[in-house]
Amino acid sequence: MWKGLKPGSHLPFGAAYPYKLDMVETEEFGNMLFLDGMVMTSQKDEFVYHEMVAHPVLNTHPNPENVLVVGGGDGGVIREIMKHEKVKKATLVDIDGKVIEYSKKYLPEIAGELDNPRVEVKVDDGFMHIVKSKNLYDVIMVDSTEPVGPAAPLFERGFYQGIYEALKEDGMFVAQTDNPWFKADLIRKVNKDIKEIFPVAKAYYANIPTYPSGMWIFQIGSKKYDPEAVDVNSIPERETKYYTPRLHHASFILPKFVEDLVK
């Protein structure tokens, strides 16, 4: 059953793109959230994306007290962040309040931690939030749609420069950057941008069945800490279904054709 919003700009900031939200019941994947016709999350495989955004950076930064999520209104990344006791505060800034509202209603096991007292939820423009923030966050996670429409600015070099300035002096960020089969140029560009701005630039991947090609890339920019230098024996086992301390390093070892994109 379709539980959607009619196409059209219901966004408070009047995005020019014909932004559209759909929530669809499916047999194979449970409830699925689409934005602009692109799969955002499904009940069956959401854990992969949400775990793989949150845990690699939070297990790298030794003291991630203050965390920002840009986008991510479904709450899945927040749920994973809340598994880290060191996080004192997580701020979620999503441009679209409807994503939050629909997720709480139809994806409760994903959105459940949005009401955690350690979480602050803001319906606001993530790009502008970054621009206004200086030397504030330990970790920033960019959980955006693909680089069309409202999310396009979140893949620009200027945005990564803003993130650099919004981070504390030992801060780090991670962003989802699509797939290497159809968006190789994007991954190459983001890698170049991050390398020019941050001393540490890394990429890792995960298998996500409902995303194009099933292979998803995440890119990290870090001022100090190297996710590949982490002693995984120091990582506690948490309740997860995809990420494990064992998988931490393995996920940074990329297939040859992906390795070549981020040299």
Place this chain on the structure above:
Amino acid sequence: MWKGLKPGSHLPFGAAYPYKLDMVETEEFGNMLFLDGMVMTSQKDEFVYHEMVAHPVLNTHPNPENVLVVGGGDGGVIREIMKHEKVKKATLVDIDGKVIEYSKKYLPEIAGELDNPRVEVKVDDGFMHIVKSKNLYDVIMVDSTEPVGPAAPLFERGFYQGIYEALKEDGMFVAQTDNPWFKADLIRKVNKDIKEIFPVAKAYYANIPTYPSGMWIFQIGSKKYDPEAVDVNSIPERETKYYTPRLHHASFILPKFVEDLVK
């Protein structure tokens, strides 16, 4: 453009299943071969599957002189095997001569090595070939369709027992065993079978966009050599696009929910 065979039994052994071969030109993936409506290979992503069947075992066995491929009539696995100088002979046994014929015609860059003098091609029943072979092969690779129709016997415990007997005393085999998202029970069963028969049982994975879920599992049974004990520094760099010596060990480190299937 569709270049298919009409549904129906063109197999020499009269498979009961309504076996069907299609060769289809596509915009995104080039020519694609389907058997019984299931994607077998595409020009764009075939390298992943073929490299990941061949190289992990051939880089584990110290002296893989005599290799058997069951199925694999498109020739892709044979092409990868031919990159290993230690292989003196590779025998391919496919039940369907049409797969070989169509692949040579429409997938020449995949099938090209089928004419290599080190290769012997037999149109025959792979199951029966295994039953008749004793203490003969160093490495066996099972490159079958999914476990319906003609390939169903290739996922039975008795087949793995036959493989054990067809292998030399330090032999090993690998089989593709579908995906962990929709075929978890199959992977669990094969793991149990292999563990009961072989002293070493291992599983690894690769991302294949054109296969269901995009995540594909391969399972190994070995009489002696452990693919996870290989010194990857001893592996020469070969011309590949997915597999690398660096990826060798990483591909055996499975996401938590897959790890749980093959405990």
